[in-house]
Amino acid sequence: MFISSQIPNIEESEVLLEEELDLEDSALVVFNDDVNTFDHVTNILIKVCEHSVEQAEQCTLIIHYKGKCAVKKGSFKELKPKCEAILDAGIQATIL
Numbered sequence: 117m118f119i120s121s122q123i124p125n126i127e128e129s130e131v132l133l134e135e136e137l138d139l140e141d142s143a144l145v146v147f148n149d150d151v152n153t154f155d156h157v158t159n160i161l162i163k164v165c166e167h168s169v170e171q172a173e174q175c176t177l178i179i180h181y182k183g184k185c186a187v188k189k190g191s192f193k194e195l196k197p198k199c200e201a202i203l204d205a206g207i208q209a210t211i212l
């Protein structure tokens with residue numbers, strides 16, 4: 117027997133899904149430059165983004181060869197202080 121009260125309201129599900137997407141819909145992007153060393157960028161990613169050494173090195177290589185890399189995803193509120201810390205370290209970054 118099919119009972120319609122067991123089916124969640126589609127509109128409520130869509131709202132909940134949208135709220136979940138809003139939590140991690142931003143990306144912290146770091147850009148390549150001719151000033152910062154690989155070691156500096158790697159160390160900042162480890163410190164600020166809590167990357168492992170391997171993850172930070174991979175991101176640094178992508179930044180170097182592709183010109184930019186999304187190094188962290190999350191909410192704007194979560195990424196803003198991380199972006200500011202990266203900028204304070206002399207590395208160009210933004211939140212998209």
